[in-house]
Amino acid sequence: MRFEAGSELGKANLEVFSETLLSLARQDRNVLAVTSDSRGSGKLVPFAAGVPDQIVEVGIAEQNLVGISAGLASTGKIVYAVSPASFLTARALEQIKNDVCYSDQPVKLIGISAGVSYGALGSTHHSTHDLAALRAVNNIVIIVPADNFETAEAVKAAATMPHPVYIRFGKRPMYHLHGPDTEFEVGKSIIIREGTDVTFVATGETVYHALMASKAIEQKGLTCRVISMHTVKPLDAEAVLRAARDSRALITVEEHSVSGGLGEACAAVLAQAGLSLPFRIVGLPDEYTITGSQVEILNHYGISAQGLAETAGALLNS
Amino acid sequence: MTDDELRIKSIHYRKNLLKYIKKANAGHTGGSLSCVDILNVLYNRILNVSPETFADPGRDRYVQSKGHSVEALYVVLADKGFFPESELETLCRYRSDYVGHPTRKVNGVEQNTGALGHGLAFGVGVALSAKKDDADYKVYTLLGDGELAEGSNWESLLAAAHYGLDNLTAIIDRNNLQITGRTEDVCNIEPLAEKCKAFGWCVEIVDGHDIAAMTDVLRAIPFEAGTPNMVIANTTKGKGISFMENDCTWHHRVPDDEQYRQAQRELDALLEGIES
16 A cells, blocks of 8 residues: 555654664663653653663652763763653753763753643643754754654664764654655655645654645645654755745744744745745744643644644735 | 872972963962862872773773862873873963863863763763673762752762762862852851761761872772762862962962962972972
């Protein structure tokens, strides 16, 4: 049967992360998961049962999580520091900046339940700042995988990366977006759907919504390119510029604040290349998000098939 | 080397760190003078590390959590041959690798520090790795007493005790002063020994300028199997220079020409005292 992106529901990226990490850990005893009372929320209970000597628990102490991970990594351990994205990248930002990035200790920082995954638990638990914060930190690669394939590939790629990396994802089951022949390369975006009227440059779990929006738009006789920009830093600037030249409008989509994330990164690329076209940054506005589930919050701010189709329509008519 | 030979070294370290602080017109003078005897004992008697073995996974690790006292570290590393001392002529200069806080650009530096409350967690990670690998190297980290107000340290104290890291030693440079004034006036940390004991550490208190006493204490590590080691080293900020001692204004002050000459004269007099 021919593969169709977005038609088959897979697992939560979180679950794929956990399975991939366990598989890596079984092949190499130097692979460690470090957790801050987050083995349950990180789906690492099977990991802890399968390779009990390879999990390090530090308690609810994110600063220590990152500092200890840097120390472990300095001795050659392949360290995945796993904690909710919100706490990992805010509470421990100085440890990420100094102990990991500035000191160039190749820790793999794993931000779980990222964006607004925690839904109604509220803004303390949301990470709508993490991409902006880490984009401004030197020496770190930022990956936001869209589906199970991208997650598994990113987690595997991280194992051999000689410098720091941050990978963030959510906990809801995701639709498969890539066929069996897709190749994953850090820093190189993937075109999921081709078209010329509108390009969606999306990252993480929003790629699916961009894809669904493109299908809705196409019923009106327009075509869309959908790009999964899984690596937010370094940004695949070439893909953004190509899209700007090939399309009539460009929309970026992210489960993150509109400040400092993927959208502003793309805007900087376009402006500095002297390219101008109808352009929108879709993300979370500068406010504490309304109460609701992840889906309700995303819908509320137009990060949905319908919302994105409307944005595209308005942009093309502007 | 005899105790006297190390005492002479300490004076030369002081003379040198003042020389390079003066030359750079920058530096953390008081704290470097308070911790340099601790570094002397570590690098000349305790640490199993040298320029030749610095890449060896089995080397002992020293992490300077109180990164601001980098001038003390640099002069000791230079003396141990990690780099030519002449490179310190570039300290804090445009494009120099010798930054005003430790970085791994400098041979012999394990970890970039300077923001406070980071070295101990890093040390916990290294010590934990040694335990996992059944390796017998040891990890030492030096913290300032003012630095203990950083909450991250107390997370690390918990974790080290939880994992029974008897291969980890935290040395507190207890000079009683921080940039604003007396540590006890800024944010009281006493009773420090009792706090650390309550956190599950084995604590020894020592005169941080007494070469022989520090040697005895550091050679007794681990103090107790399965328990991390805390050494509270009582020191004097600005030690060795009469007008700098116990004066927090010397936290990162550079001596003027006359002060510099007087400081060197005082150190020369100390040197003559030992050598005669």
